[in-house]
Amino acid sequence: MLANFFESFNIVAFLFKVVGILMPFPLAYVAVNLWHHYRNERFIEGIQWVLLEIQLPREMNKTPAAMELVFSNAFYHKSSKGFWELYIQGAVWFWFSLEMISVDGKVHFFIRTPSRIRDLVETQIYGQFPQAKVTEVEDYVYHVPQYKKNGSFNMWGCEFTKKKHDAYPIKTYKDWGDEMKTGQKEEFKIDPLTPTIEYLGSLRKGEQVWIQIIVRQSLKTWHSHRTGRHEKIYEAAIDELFRITAPYTRHQKNEDSPPDNLTFAKDIRTPEPIKPFIKAVTDHMSQVHYDCGIRVVAIADKKYITDERFNNLRREVRLLFRQFSSPSINELHRINSTQFDAPWSDPTGLALTKMKKKMLDWYRLRIFYNVPIQYNFKYPNLIKNFFPPGRPEIFVVSSEELATLFHFPGMVSETPTFKRIESRIAKPPSNLPS
Numbered sequence: 001m002l003a004n005f006f007e008s009f010n011i012v013a014f015l016f017k018v019v020g021i022l023m024p025f026p027l028a029y030v031a032v033n034l035w036h037h038y039r040n041e042r043f044i045e046g047i048q049w050v051l052l053e054i055q056l057p058r059e060m061n062k063t064p065a066a067m068e069l070v071f072s073n074a075f076y077h078k079s080s081k082g083f084w085e086l087y088i089q090g091a092v093w094f095w096f097s098l099e100m101i102s103v104d105g106k107v108h109f110f111i112r113t114p115s116r117i118r119d120l121v122e123t124q125i126y127g128q129f130p131q132a133k134v135t136e137v138e139d140y141v142y143h144v145p146q147y148k149k150n151g152s153f154n155m156w157g158c159e160f161t162k163k164k165h166d167a168y169p170i171k172t173y174k175d176w177g178d179e180m181k182t183g184q185k186e187e188f189k190i191d192p193l194t195p196t197i198e199y200l201g202s203l204r205k206g207e208q209v210w211i212q213i214i215v216r217q218s219l220k221t222w223h224s225h226r227t228g229r230h231e232k233i234y235e236a237a238i239d240e241l242f243r244i245t246a247p248y249t250r251h252q253k254n255e256d257s258p259p260d261n262l263t264f265a266k267d268i269r270t271p272e273p274i275k276p277f278i279k280a281v282t283d284h285m286s287q288v289h290y291d292c293g294i295r296v297v298a299i300a301d302k303k304y305i306t307d308e309r310f311n312n313l314r315r316e317v318r319l320l321f322r323q324f325s326s327p328s329i330n331e332l333h334r335i336n337s338t339q340f341d342a343p344w345s346d347p348t349g350l351a352l353t354k355m356k357k358k359m360l361d362w363y364r365l366r367i368f369y370n371v372p373i374q375y376n377f378k379y380p381n382l383i384k385n386f387f388p389p390g391r392p393e394i395f396v397v398s399s400e401e402l403a404t405l406f407h408f409p410g411m412v413s414e415t416p417t418f419k420r421i422e423s424r425i426a427k428p429p430s431n432l433p434s
Contacts, residue, residue, distance in 0.1 A: 039090025206304030
């Protein structure tokens with residue numbers, strides 16, 4: 001009977017039947033994801049955005065800790081969404097863009113926010129910086145036309161991410177002495193953002209540098225070998241602590257346990273060189289966390305800036321975040337640069353032009369979390385070598401790290417082209433006698 005079965009067995013027909021039975025499952029998975037992406041795009045198209053410029057008073061001695069409060073109260077919108085919100089309405093978690101730019105050496109601070117949260121953002125800024133001035137302005141990114149290969153300006157851009165695991169923090173303002181913690185004795189402060197502002201203020205006519213830091217509540221996950229699930233930053237940090245202490249951990253039998261139910265205790269003897277890593281991770285764990293993406297664009301008008309000067313400009317821009325590096329613990333490093341390392345990778349220059357157009361478009365749209373669907377796939381390395389996909393890489397920062405990267409400098413920053421105001425412009429009280 002078995003021989004007759006194999007004689008009549010048709011492998012091709014069998015495979016067709018198996019494929020026919022199983023195919024609806026992957027097709028359904030693809031269909032649900034396409035629908036989800038479509039609804040997300042429709043929801044995002046309906047969001048109204050406003051760009052707020054913050055002008056600072058001449059005298060201000062607040063520390064970056066004030067910005068931590070602004071971020072926690074205005075930008076940390078921790079919530080969960082159900083099936084109806086995710087797949088029918090296509091709702092996404094709001095994100096915000098913190099921006100520092102320089103146009104011809106004039107430095108500006110901006111915050112881009114959904115219009116429905118504008119009042120919350122403004123009140124939190126005024127709550128910590130009552131003498132500041134917050135105004136809605138036209139979006140500067142559309143003052144520059146789309147990039148063309150032989151157009152009127154040169155452009156270079158890149159993104160930044162953490163070099164090591166997100167559980168390890170970069171160097172923060174608290175590492176620069178007690179004066180940055182207390183806000184006292186302004187003349188003794190060492191503000192880590194001052195080098196960046198000084199550089200932005202030194203740009204020449206025809207040069208522009210745009211910096212955007214895009215944030216939202218932390219949703220990034222890692223696969224945990226300890227729990228077998230996808231976990232967020234807190235559990236991922238615990239996994240990292242177990243990993244770095246594993247070589248120094250011994251399991252000892254508990255002498256008080258009965259013979260039929262032996263128990264073991266862990267004895268961790270951490271050497272001195274490892275303790276700074278453990279302290280950095282544990283301090284990072286106790287704070288509010290955000291998903292973060294950093295993008296930098298440098299633009300040079302060919303009418304005023306030579307190609308040699310532009311090449312120097314893009315080399316300088318790559319070092320804007322060097323002061324936040326703590327090489328033994330963590331640092332920011334450059335990715336997705338609009339350049340090719342080998343001339344044969346793009347002999348026609350068409351791929352480079354496409355990369356620069358995408359970089360400029362994504363900066364304008366502030367894209368980091370809900371990227372176009374073609375960038376959601378992992379391509380083979382051979383294809384990526386010639387056509388880099390450029391998918392943004394988000395990383396997780398604490399409120400302390402975020403306040404270090406973006407805060408309003410005090411009087412310690414005396415950049416001449418950084419415009420300050422004498423006082424906040426406000427309406428008179430409504431209860432004044434007539």
